Amino acid sequence: MSTTQSERLRELLEPLVTSEGLDLEEIAIDSVGRKRVLRVVVDSDTGADLDQIADVSRALSAKLDESDAMGAGEYTLEVGTPGAERLLKERLHYERAVNRLVKFQLTEGGGELVARILKVGDEGLELEVPGVKGRKATARGLAFSDIDKARVQVEFNRKDDEKNDKKEEEA
Template structure:
């Protein structure tokens, strides 16, 4: 069995697999957000990230995994008959917002971004061909502090920097990840700070437990 080498992992293999996978993922109704191939001992790990406007469920991940596994089986000789692990997942909340579709899929969520070197905190109100409209907020840097709305601001794509989603306990009703909301204990109902979103530093543990990504069960194939 050949030892994994650079032509079968890294940029060369990533470009090759992207050419195989992109049409299959698109035909199934998803966007191919990321693809990475790396050597792990005597096998390769092929990690694929997919997404779509309505989100990605575990059933969706399983569907895409089967389709991509069939592609890898069909291209077996080109892979050098080396064992591989295929991992299909949806993007986590820590994925940076860099494309218009990323922003569109996060309407209603609180994000940070930079505009002209200035960091802005705001909720994504709308996304169109011209740019993003944010309901800008200030303050609330620490737990329990109240943020204040300072008005909407429309930022063009040309001046909009990379966005980062801020983790909140309470998300707008009807949002695609509203089911991830953490409901506090009843005896906290009287605390007037409980409804305030927390910063990312305050909720690292919450992220680990409630990450919105749908991780696929790895699919192993032995040497033929």
């Protein structure tokens, strides 16, 4: 997708997504045979439920039908969320991943690190690195500049987080 088409689509679609209380995360056009697929990824601080996604999908579809942003050819519109194992690219993504376990690929041969994000600062993150073999977890800071890639990890056996309970009591 050309930058110009991406920018035009973002300008056209973002106000509709925002009006539904969501953020426009990503727009991508892929070719599947002779058809094109327009994928729109939306999210919010509290996530997006199926009703919101359906409402956004209908609004985007109507707007695209009345404009020429996709050209004359056929296309399929897919609207969804980033998913459970989202790639973290922007500060907002890190903020939404607070208290989540994240796998970091570090820059310059720094290897990998799996840790829980505790806090997002201006220059980086405060993390909790899980203890191994009965050892206690340790605190660690990580600068954004030291992160090559970061992806949220799915946790199947995570117990309810006592820190979240305390934060809710304080609020």
